Amino acid sequence: xxxxxxAIISLKTLNSLFEDRSVGAVLVFENVRCVVCxxxxxxxxxxxxxxxxxxxxIILEPSGSLYLAKCVNCNGSREATGT
Ligand SMILES: [Zn+2]
Numbered sequence: 217x218x219x220x221x222x223a224i225i226s227l228k229t230l231n232s233l234f235e236d237r238s239v240g241a242v243l244v245f246e247n248v249r250c251v252v253c254x255x256x257x258x259x260x261x262x263x264x265x266x267x268x269x270x271x272x273x274i275i276l277e278p279s280g281s282l283y284l285a286k287c288v289n290c291n292g293s294r295e296a297t298g299t
Contacts, residue, residue, distance in 0.1 A: 225275045230261065230268050245275055248283050252290035259285050 247256040260271040273287040
């Protein structure tokens with residue numbers, strides 16, 4: 217499945233997403249498929265003073281327009297913070 221090739225979404229990508237969409241402080245990805253277990257997960261990314269905080273899982277760096285996630289169960293931690 218090439219899971220090892222998937223990197224967490226980069227700060228650069230996050231910055232452009234937040235700029236493009238005028239989403240305010242929270243960006244929500246609804247029903248993104250977890251690359252490990254295949255379950256749909258809704259991940260929230262919250263802008264913080266030091267970077268970004270992920271809720272419910274993490275979003276991986278997109279290839280093209282396709283977004284993939286890792287849910288909390290597969291990511292192995294409840295929270296990851298982009299720095
Ligand atoms: Zn999963």
